[in-house]
Amino acid sequence: MDETSIRINHSCDANVGFRGQVLYVAMRDIAIDEELCHDYAMAGPMTTASSAAVGRRSAGAR
Incomplete structure (x- = not known):
């Protein structure tokens, strides 16, 4: 794991x-x-803001 990745929660x-x-x-x-x-x-x-929003809507979240 690289130095940046270990700092992301x-x-x-x-x-x-x-x-x-x-x-x-x-x-x-x-x-x-x-x-x-x-x-x-x-x-x-390829994770984008739009795919994240679609995932949240599909899961019933905001």
């Missing part, structure tokens, strides 16, 4: 996703003092 309301193995991208605006979190369920080849 899990959240079902993720604010970052990843492409490939180590490219994290913001899924929404992130506050200066907010910790970075990703959702393990979003481990597809």
